[in-house]
Amino acid sequence: MGFNSLLGAGQIGAMTLANRVVLPAMDMNLCDDGDFSAAEIAHYTARAAGGVGLIITGTGAVAWPIGACSWHQPSFSDDRHIPSIKALADSVHAAGSKLCVQICHHGKTAGVDTAQGRPLLVPSLPEGKLDLAALQDNTIDELMKLGSASRGKQAIHKEADEDDLAWVIDQFAQGANRASRAGVDAIEIHAAHGYLVNTFLSSGYNKRTDRWGGSVENRGRLMTDIIRAVRAQVGHTIAISVRLNGMEYGLQDGMTPSEAAIFALMAQDAGADAIHVSANAHNPFGDFTDGPLPSGEAQYREFARIVKKSVTIPVIAVGRISPEIGDEMITRGECDFVSMGRQLLADADLVNKLKAGQRKSIRPCINCYVCVEQNFFDAPPKCAVNPALCNEPLAQLIPAPRAKRVLVVGGGPAGLEAARIAAMRGHLVSLYEASSRLGGTAWFSQLTTPANGPLVEWLEHEVRRLGVQIFLKTRLLAADILELVPDEVVVATGAVRNRPANEHTDYAESRVYTGDDLRALLTGEGIVLSASIKTRLIAQLARLFGISRSITRVRTWSKMYLPLSKDITVVGGGLVGLELAEFLATRGRTVTVVEEQAQLGLPMAMPRRWTAVQNATRHGVQLRRSSTDVIASKDVIIANNVVAAAPIADELRTAGMLVHVIGDAHDIGYIEGAIHSAGIVAREI
Ligand SMILES: Cc1cc2nc3c(=O)[nH]c(=O)nc-3n(C[C@H](O)[C@H](O)[C@H](O)COP(=O)(O)O)c2cc1C
Ligand code: SF4
Structure with missing residues (x-):
């Protein structure tokens, strides 16, 4: 498959893009006092160098710390932040991509306001309470960390008045002005995901009867006033994207795709150059896997298609879109650009690999939500399959000073990842697996978790491509390994699953x-x-x-x-x-x-x-x-x-051999533990 549509050049306003792949905004929470840190710049630059057409930064607060949801997000509230925005823009440009900054007022989710004793700005005071039943499955530690941004304080709300809204519009304008002076190519106004502008658009949150509520014109007024104010500041050389919800799950009177299409048209008429169609769920503790991070593949496809029909400006689609589906959507005219969020956290080089015809070498995202869990704690994301996320230097493998004979015991994700990295570093790797196939428990886990399947396929494809010698149906004993005299032994035999002690008493009839x-x-x-x-x-x-x-x-x-x-x-x-x-x-x-x-x-x-x-x-x-x-x-x-156990490693150690134990054999950590522990060992041997 050539991915001709996805890899073809595109235009948003005055901005020409090398291809149609967009990195959507994803909070990195790596900023220092509102400034993009070196680690955050390295993150975006890696994706720019990986070929992504447009980089959108994680959401920044226009009036930071006022209206901020995080202590670690980018700030656009003061000229002192311009140098760090400029450093980011320069770096992304040098890597061959374009930079868009997402700007926001977080309204009802501005935890920093709560921490600093300010009320949360909302269109109307909230009615009813969120169903928090899900939190019964959280540990005390997690519950404490959930209050990180708000410092555990109780939120109070304020219905925004005319002065507040004039101030909000001005803050967006000033923030955009600073970004334009820093050399960005585009600005994305965040009008989705339950933040302030979104809550004005949505009848589910906006119950006002003044000129800011009721009709779509009134509910859309804050958004259109902001677009006009931003345009007045940045002129026509900088593109403006508006992110909208195509759907609001679990919210009575929430936005629907047809209403999103109306707001998209209003945004276009107010001067927007693109619409980015996402979605949200009302209760983050209930329907988060519907929105804003959908579990279903291309779950928002239909929303983008409906919005696309109502506007003439480009539409950016998002929501677990694979390169194949993205290419098809563009070809069919359902959208013009495709955002790939988590997939680009999992593999920064996706676009370059597509261009090089190496589709099968793209490390797949497994939809595990490990990354975004950290956002709930106001911390930088981790990726289960990509340990280099937020630590980009790790992505650069250092060639081994001497090619060693590395023997890996076990062909589950830990063994495969260790073999992959060791082979990439120049070692001569052989891998022994007792069963007739690779993938270990991860292979079987596809039964209940199909998203794990592509990871197993990718690992297998990569180890074979790298020339790892694979021996299936070969259960090595410690004596066999001693006889082979390898330079390094990596044991990845997985966890040991014991029969229960009460099997013959309590379960005698079962x-x-x-x-x-x-x-x-x-x-x-x-x-x-x-x-x-x-x-x-x-x-x-x-x-x-x-x-x-x-x-x-x-x-x-x-x-x-x-x-x-x-x-x-x-x-x-x-x-x-x-x-x-x-x-x-x-x-x-x-x-x-x-x-x-x-x-x-x-x-x-x-x-x-x-x-x-x-x-x-x-x-x-x-x-x-x-x-x-x-x-x-x-x-x-x-x-x-x-239980984590590696009997063969114990035997080898007794015989005087140095052994590395990784994956569940070392510590029960499932796929994330397997990939991360394998990386630590394989980068060092
Ligand atoms: C760690 C993480 C942080 C995110 N932060 C933001 C954000 O700051 N602003 C935003 O509009 N969306 C944010 N999102 C949502 C993504 O932009 C994207 O819409 C979502 O992940 C669905 O796309 P995907 O299925 O390709 O990942 C975030 C997603 C992730 C995984
Ligand atoms: S693999 Fe998991 S942690 Fe990594 S990007 Fe995908 S969902 Fe996030």
């Missing part, structure tokens, strides 16, 4: 399956003693017919046949247990999850956890927190009892 048993049952690989003969036979047949070789086929097949009874207890409501429970419930099983801790889903990043609990509840799963109850249903699946 069939008890560990995670390994479940995998063996569904793939037909290995023998599961606790399963009936009939079940084992069916599993073998599925393997013979090739069904269980593809996890996608297993997922489809499991809708018709699942070798488990109607009543299932899942012991452990962590990452695996919770997603498994939903999977089983959607296949007609009556499921009870028993979790010893007070919180469910703790290893998941918060937005994903909240959604997983909601989904399980919606599908009728019985959730028992703080419970050690024994529920002896016919089938019991042990989704806890997972």
Whole structure:
């Protein structure tokens, strides 16, 4: 696929862009006292150098610290910030891209106002209370950190009056003026995501009866006045984009795509050069995985298409858009530019790889929400699959001074990542995997979490491309490794899943399956003693017919046949247990999850956890927190009892060999832990 539409040049206002790929605004929270820091400049510059057509900075506060949601966001409120904006613009330009700064007043979410004793500016005082039920699955530590921006203080609100709004418009104008003097190419006015301008647009928040509320003209007035004021400051050499919600999930009277289309036209008439169509959800603790960070692939596609029909200026689409879908959307005229947010956090070089015909070498985002969880804590994002996020020097691998023979034991994500990095650094790497395929637990996890699949495919593609010698169905013993005399040994054999101690007492009447048993049952690989003969036979047949070789086929097949009874207890409501429970419930099983801790889903990043609990509840799963109850249903699946252990490494150490242990064998950290721990070791050997 040539990606001709996506990689073709484009125009927004006076700004010519090399291609149609946009880095949308994503808070880096790396600013020092409102100034872009060297680390934040390095982040944007890496994506510019990676070929992205337009870089949009994470949201900045026009009147910082007033109206700010973070202590670490960019500030546009004073001339003293111009040098750092200029340093960023120069750096992005030198790397061949264009720079747009996103400017905002955060209204009802301006936590810094609360911290400093100011009321939050809103169109109308909030009605009702947010449903905070999701927070029961947060630890005390997380709850404390959630109050970082507001310093844990209680918010009060103020209905904006005429003077406030005149001041807000002026602050946007002055902020834009400073950005233009610093040499940016574009300015994005943030009129989405529940911030001040958005709350004026939306009937869900704006209940006013004066000239700022009621009709679309009145609700749109703050936005259009800001656009005009900004245009008056920056002239026509600088482009203006306006970010709008195409949808407001979970909000009564919230914005709809057709209303967004009307506001888009109003923005165009007021002088905007582009509309960036995003979406939002009212309750960040409820529907965050709908908006502003959707879980569905190209979830906002239709919203962009509807807005595009109403305007003549370019439309930027966003929301889990892959290069393939993005290219198709542009080709079909559904949008003009495509923002890829998390995907560009995961791989800064996406555009260059597309241009070079290396689509399969793009490291995929796995939709895990680890990055944005940090924003809830007013901290810089981390990426589960890209340890170099916010630490760009890590992306530059230092060639090994001497090519060593590196032996990796285990072909899960940790082993594959270690092999990949070691091979890239010039080592001679061989990887041994006991099973018949690569990917380890991550491969099987696609059953319940399909987004993990592309990561496994990418890792496999990369290690093969780099010439790593791969030995499948090869279970090495310590003696074998000692005989091979490698220079370095990396053990990545995964966690050990033990059978429960109470199996023969409390669960004497049940069939008890560990995670390994479940995998063996569904793939037909290995023998599961606790399963009936009939079940084992069916599993073998599925393997013979090739069904269980593809996890996608297993997922489809499991809708018709699942070798488990109607009543299932899942012991452990962590990452695996919770997603498994939903999977089983959607296949007609009556499921009870028993979790010893007070919180469910703790290893998941918060937005994903909240959604997983909601989904399980919606599908009728019985959730028992703080419970050690024994529920002896016919089938019991042990989704806890997972321990970090590497027996082979212990044997090798006893024999005097230096061994590195990574991934779940070292510490249970799932994909994020696997990739990060592998990187630390493979960068050093
Ligand atoms: C860590 C993080 C921070 C974000 N911060 C902002 C922001 O400052 N302003 C904004 O408009 N959107 C923000 N977003 C939303 C993104 O711009 C984008 O719309 C969203 O991630 C959906 O696109 P994607 O699925 O391609 O990631 C943020 C997203 C992430 C992941
Ligand atoms: S942390 Fe997860 S969701 Fe965020 S960019 Fe990385 S892989 Fe994607």
